[in-house]
Structure formats: C-alpha cells, structure tokens
Amino acid sequence: MTHTHDEAMSQGQLLLLEGQQLLAQGDRAGAAQVLARARDERDTLLDAHALIEGHGLGGSYSNIMGLDCTISAQDDIFAFFADHPSSRNPLRDYLADGWRTLAELMLLLETVGQPLLATPRVLEFASGHGRFTRHLVKALGTDRIAVSDVVPGAVEFARNTFGVQGFVSASRPEDVRWPQRYELVFVLSLFSHLPRSTWGRWLAQLYQAVTPAGLLVFSTHGAKAAAYDNVQLDAEGFFFAPSSESQAIDKNEYGTTFTSQDFVRARIAEECGAASLVHSSAVHFWNHQDAWVLRKAAGEGT
Structure with missing residues (x-):
C-alpha cells in the first residue's frame, strides 16, 4: 500500500514528506537539504518555502535578506512570477522585485526632497499580500506603516505577518474611510488597472488621505507600456481591458489600463489641481510604469 501511495506522489511531494519527517525527528540540517530540493519543484515550491x-x-531567504520572507498561498503577484516562463527562480524574483521597488521609490522621493526614511507616516494602498510591504517594514519599522487593500485576506495577512496597521478598502472610492492622514500615500499599479468610471474618483479620494505638505505617489501604464502591448489609446488617451493577474477582484473593476501623459495630467488638474503635480518620471517603476508625484499645499485642507 505504501509503495502504491508513493508512486502516486510527485517527486516534490515525496521530498516534502521526507523533509517533514526529518523535522519531526529533530534533524534540521537534513530537513534543510531535502526541503531545498522540494523548493526547486514547482508543485511544492511554496509549501517547502514555508517550512x-x-x-x-x-x-x-529570511537569513539572506534580513526580513520576513513569508509568502501567502493567495498572493496573485507571486503566482504571476511562479507561472511566468521567464522566471527560473520565482521566489528570488518575487522577493528581489519588492526590493527593487523600494529602491525606485526612495530615488523618486529624494528627487522631490522628501526622503522616505524621514517620512513619519506611510500608507501603502492596494498593497496586496506584501510583495513590497515586507521591504518597507525593513526600512521604516512597523509603527509608521499602514496598508490597505480591497481583499480582506490580504490585509489580514499583512497585519499578522508583518505587524503593520491595516484596513480594508472598498470597491467604490467614496466608501473608503481613512483612519488618519499620511505624509506619504504610495499607490503602485492601481491606476494601471482602473476603468474610466473610477479612475478620477480614486485619484480624488486618495488625495484626501494626504496630510497638508504630504505626497501622493502613484504609477500608470504609459506610452512605453502601450507600445509594448500594441495598445491603441482612444481620443482621450485611455484604454481599458477587463483582464488582470488578480483572481480575487472583478475584472470589470480591476482590469488592465493604459493612459497617455495628457490624460493623467488632465485628471490631476480636475481632481487635485494642476499645481499639485510636482514631478513625473516616465517608466520609473520596473522600467515599465510611469511615476507621478503630487504634493498637497501646506495650507490645503483635508
């Protein structure tokens, strides 16, 4: 019976089982070697990593990077890396990508004279399951960070795993209630997914979460991304398709969006005032998404 059962198991599952048995026996060194091999198998990669x-x-990876490298099985971004044909080591690629984002954000903030490390309160909005959050925690600690996402499980995971504050967002921008205001609101790759009906409304609502003299930083799919995907923008400079890597959000609410610089500037002027735009940088994040930095005037109300 055991022989038949073993034949039905994959190589990764056999290695995972052996690693668990070695752990139960107290053989940590042996378990580490076996589980490292199970981590190389795609079907047991995440289970072995968790052990x-x-x-x-x-x-x-925690020993190497000096931060919490726990990854949720519900993390759509990790699944994107794991399923991508170009990714030979999805764990390394996923974790390194978050570190790259931290570096790109820090460079952007230095440009506008507001260093990340000197920022008292940061809200990471549309934070997912912590691809970036874990790196932000290493830079700032937990007390200065809040996260928010429309997926309740993602917020719960971030709270429990990284120790940050967190609150669940909403499908309608107007339904979000900000617990407080933040000197930096960072919104990576949300406006690259929104339909036209909520694009400007989310911009206005997120701007409300910023303290006077604080910053709103967000990213968009711009000209380079549109050309790469052979997307034709409409007369307004906008394109939306109901398709994305997320398995948890309605595709009509969170798809894939491309926008021209003129479209973005027009929405900023409408919703926040043209003077709020203090910096923009083409293909700043991942050499693929444009970055936009808005500063709320010191005397501007919230």
Missing part, C-alpha cells in the same frame, strides 16, 4: 522559513532552516 524552511517557518523553521528558520539553513538556506532560508
């Missing part, structure tokens, strides 16, 4: 990280075994 290595959870038990602090040799070869853990």
